[in-house]
Amino acid sequence: MVSSSSSSSASQNKSLHPLLATKLTKLTIPPSSSSPPQDFEFNDVFGPPTTSNDPPSSSFSPPLLVIHNRSHSFVGPSPRFTPTSSLPFTPEFDSQSEDENDAVSETPNRKDEELGKTEVVRKFGPSDFEMLRVVGKGAFGKVFQVRKKSTDDDDGDGDGDGDGDGDGLFAMKVMRKDTVIKKNHVDYMKAERDILTKIVHPFIVQLRYSFQTNTKLYLIMDFINGGHLFFHLYRQGIFSEDQARFYTAEIVSAVSHLHKCGIVHRDLKPENVLMDADGHVMLTDFGLAKEIDEDSRSNSMCGTTEYMAPEILLSKGHNKDADWWSIGILLYEMLSGQPPFTHANRKKLQERIIKEKVKLPPYLTTEAHSLLKGLLQKEPSQRLGSGPSGGDNIKSHKWFRTINWKKLEARELLPKFKPDVSGKDCTANFDRCWTTMPLDDSPAPTPTAGEHFQGYTYVAPNTWPSST
Numbered sequence: 001m002v003s004s005s006s007s008s009s010a011s012q013n014k015s016l017h018p019l020l021a022t023k024l025t026k027l028t029i030p031p032s033s034s035s036p037p038q039d040f041e042f043n044d045v046f047g048p049p050t051t052s053n054d055p056p057s058s059s060f061s062p063p064l065l066v067i068h069n070r071s072h073s074f075v076g077p078s079p080r081f082t083p084t085s086s087l088p089f090t091p092e093f094d095s096q097s098e099d100e101n102d103a104v105s106e107t108p109n110r111k112d113e114e115l116g117k118t119e120v121v122r123k124f125g126p127s128d129f130e131m132l133r134v135v136g137k138g139a140f141g142k143v144f145q146v147r148k149k150s151t152d153d154d155d156g157d158g159d160g161d162g163d164g165d166g167d168g169l170f171a172m173k174v175m176r177k178d179t180v181i182k183k184n185h186v187d188y189m190k191a192e193r194d195i196l197t198k199i200v201h202p203f204i205v206q207l208r209y210s211f212q213t214n215t216k217l218y219l220i221m222d223f224i225n226g227g228h229l230f231f232h233l234y235r236q237g238i239f240s241e242d243q244a245r246f247y248t249a250e251i252v253s254a255v256s257h258l259h260k261c262g263i264v265h266r267d268l269k270p271e272n273v274l275m276d277a278d279g280h281v282m283l284t285d286f287g288l289a290k291e292i293d294e295d296s297r298s299n300s301m302c303g304t305t306e307y308m309a310p311e312i313l314l315s316k317g318h319n320k321d322a323d324w325w326s327i328g329i330l331l332y333e334m335l336s337g338q339p340p341f342t343h344a345n346r347k348k349l350q351e352r353i354i355k356e357k358v359k360l361p362p363y364l365t366t367e368a369h370s371l372l373k374g375l376l377q378k379e380p381s382q383r384l385g386s387g388p389s390g391g392d393n394i395k396s397h398k399w400f401r402t403i404n405w406k407k408l409e410a411r412e413l414l415p416k417f418k419p420d421v422s423g424k425d426c427t428a429n430f431d432r433c434w435t436t437m438p439l440d441d442s443p444a445p446t447p448t449a450g451e452h453f454q455g456y457t458y459v460a461p462n463t464w465p466s467s468t
Contacts, residue, residue: 124209126218129172134437135430141175144439145223145427167424170208173219180217189217192286195263196221202411203254205274205284224282226419227429230270237337241368243417244334247273247281249395249403251327254283256391259320264298265289268326269307270333275429279415292319305346306339310354310378324385324394328375335368336361340376354378367399 129146136143148168180189196207196219209220229247233239239247251273258265265286272285288302297317301308309325311318332340340358343349358376360369374384374397385394395405407413419429427435 124211124220126213129170129220131172131439132425133427134434134439135171135427136434141173141217144172144174145425146170146172146220147425169223169225169424171205171221171223173221175217177212177215177217188287191290193217193219195286195289195291198261199258199263201254201257202409203250203280203282204257205282221284223424224274224276224284225421225424225426225429226275226277226279228271229273229275229281231429231431232275232417232419233270233334233337239334241335241365244331245399245403246413246415247334248327248331249400249405249408250281251283251330252391252394253405253409255323255327256395258289259323259390262291262293263289264292264318264320265323265326267303267307268323268330269304270330273330275419277419277421277424279418280411294319305349305353306341308350308353309380311380313350313354318380320390321380321383321386324375324383325377325380328372331375332358332372335364365399367397371397371399 127149129148132145132147134142135145146169148170150168175189180186193207193210197210200206205221205224207219207221209218211218251268255265255268265283265288267285267288268283272283274282274284276282290298290300292298297319299315299317301312301315303312303322303326307326307329309318309322312322329339329341341349341352341356343352358372360372364372371384371394375394377383380386384397385391387393394400395403404413422428
C-alpha cells in the first residue's frame with residue numbers, strides 16, 4: 001500500500017516538472033538589494049495637489065493635541081525652557097537613500113494647454129539641495145539651512161528650467177513619515193502644506209517647494225536670517241512700546257490676512273515669528289493651523305499652553321478669536337519679558353489662564369493697557385477682534401494710531417531695530433545649540449502604507465515674490 005502511494009506521488013511530481021520549468025523562465029530577477037533604494041515622487045501616481053478647503057482625509061483621525069512645552073516651533077525650543085517631550089528624534093537627512101529623487105516631467109499648464117503649449121515643470125528632491133547647517137528642531141522634524149544646487153537655467157526667465165532663486169538659500173523643514181503617522185498627525189502635516197500654498201503676504205514666510213520620498217516629507221521655504229523674535233526678546237529682556245508696536249502691527253496684519261482666508265494659526269508665540277535682515281517680522285510654522293469656516297468651531301486642544309485661549313482649555317470650541325488672545329499674550333510678553341500666566345505645573349497654569357485676572361504692568365501707557373485688556377478677554381465674544389470686522393477693530397485701536405497700515409503692509413515703514421546679520425547665509429541669530437549640531441545622515445523606515453500623503457508635491461510659480 002505504501003509502495004503504491006509513493007509510486008503514484010513520484011509520477012505526479014514528474015508530470016509537474018515541465019509546467020514548473022515553463023513558469024520559471026518567465027521570472028525576472030530584481031535589482032540587487034545592495035543598491036540604494038529608490039524613493040519615488042508620488043504626485044504622478046496620486047494626481048495633482050488637492051484644492052479642497054479641508055485637509056485631506058486619512059485613515060487616522062487626529063487626537064486631541066496638546067503641546068506641553070515651548071518646543072513646537074519652526075526654529076526650535078526657547079533656551080529658557082527645557083524640552084520635556086519624550087518623542088525621540090534623530091537627524092533627518094538620509095542622502096544615501098534619497099538623493100535619487102529629482103525627476104523632471106512635463107506637466108501642461110492650464111492656460112497654455114488651451115493654446116496647445118506645454119510647460120516643463122521642474123521636479124525637486126533632496127539631492128537638489130546642499131545642507132549647510134541645522135537651524136531648528138520642532139516636534140516632528142528638523143529645519144536645515146540649505147542651498148539649492150544650480151541648474152542649467154536659474155535666471156528666472158520662466159522657461160521652466162530654473163526659478164531665479166538668486167543666492168539659492170532656503171530653509172528645509174524635514175519630517176519623518178513614520179513619526180507623523182505614529183502620532184496620528186497626518187492631517188496636520190497635509191494641512192500645513194496646503195495652507196502654505198494658498199498664502200502670499202509680506203509678513204508670512206513663503207513656501208517655495210514641497211516634495212516627499214518614501215520616508216520623509218519636505219517643505220522648502222525662504223530662509224529668514226534675522227533669527228526668531230524670541231531670540232531677540234530673550235537678549236533684550238523687554239521691548240519698548242514703540243518696538244513692540246511695530247512687531248505687533250506686522251503680526252496683526254499677517255493674522256488678519258489669514259483670517260480673511262479662513263485660516264486660524266493656533267500657535268502664535270515669539271518662537272514662531274522670525275525676523276528678516278531688515279528687521280521685519282515673518283510669521284511661520286503652520287503645523288497646527290486649520291481652515292475654519294466663519295460659523296464653524298474646532299474642538300481640538302492644540303497650541304502652546306502659555307498662549308492657549310481659555311475656550312481651548314475649556315474645550316468649548318474655538319475659532320479665529322483664539323488667535324487674538326495669543327497675540328495679546330505675545331504682546332504682554334514683549335512688554336514685560338514673560339507671559340502673564342506662568343506656573344511649573346501645567347494643570348495649575350491652565351487654571352490660572354481660565355480663572356485669574358490679568359495683572360497689567362503699571363509702567364505701560366493707558367493705551368497699551370486698553371489694548372491688552374481688549375485682547376485678553378476670557379470670553380471670546382467680548383474679545384477685541386471678534387465679530388465680522390475682525391482685525392480691523394484691532395488696527396483702529398488708539399495704541400496703533402501712529403501706524404500707517406498701507407505703508408506698513410507695503411513694507412515702507414522702516415524698523416528701528418535691525419538684527420546683526422553679516423550676510424545672506426548668516427546664522428548668528430539662531431541658537432548655537434542647533435547651528436553647531438553635526439549634519440549626520442540618518443535613515444528612516446518606510447511606512448507600510450503609502451496613501452497618507454497623496455498630492456504633497458508643490459512648486460511655486462516663477463512669479464513668486466522674493467523675500468529680499
